[in-house]
Amino acid sequence: xxRVRWERKALDELTTLWTQADSVQRQVITAAxxxxxxxxxxxxxxxxxxxxxxxxxxxxxxxxxxxxxEPDGQTVSVLQVRMFRQRGQ
Numbered sequence: 001x002x003r004v005r006w007e008r009k010a011l012d013e014l015t016t017l018w019t020q021a022d023s024v025q026r027q028v029i030t031a032a033x034x035x036x037x038x039x040x041x042x043x044x045x046x047x048x049x050x051x052x053x054x055x056x057x058x059x060x061x062x063x064x065x066x067x068x069x070e071p072d073g074q075t076v077s078v079l080q081v082r083m084f085r086q087r088g089q
Contacts, residue, residue, distance in 0.1 A: 004040045006078045010065070013081045032060040044069050044076045059084065
């Protein structure tokens with residue numbers, strides 16, 4: 001199992017998104033962050049899309065996160081989280 005570590009900046013962003021949301025959206029954000037933890041902890045090497053500087057991005061609606069897999073190969077650091085809209089919405 002891979003260790004998933006949320007950097008302070010990402011936690012602050014997630015907190016801001018959650019506190020600005022209504023109660024229904026808060027439940028969706030909470031579920032998405034839980035799913036992200038599970039998916040990143042299982043197989044981050046095949047999760048999402050590659051980006052520059054060894055980073056990756058993945059999406060669990062309504063959240064997108066940017067993360068690198070640390071050199072130890074056993075830790076993922078979530079650097080940034082944001083909301084995104086799916087096409088057609």
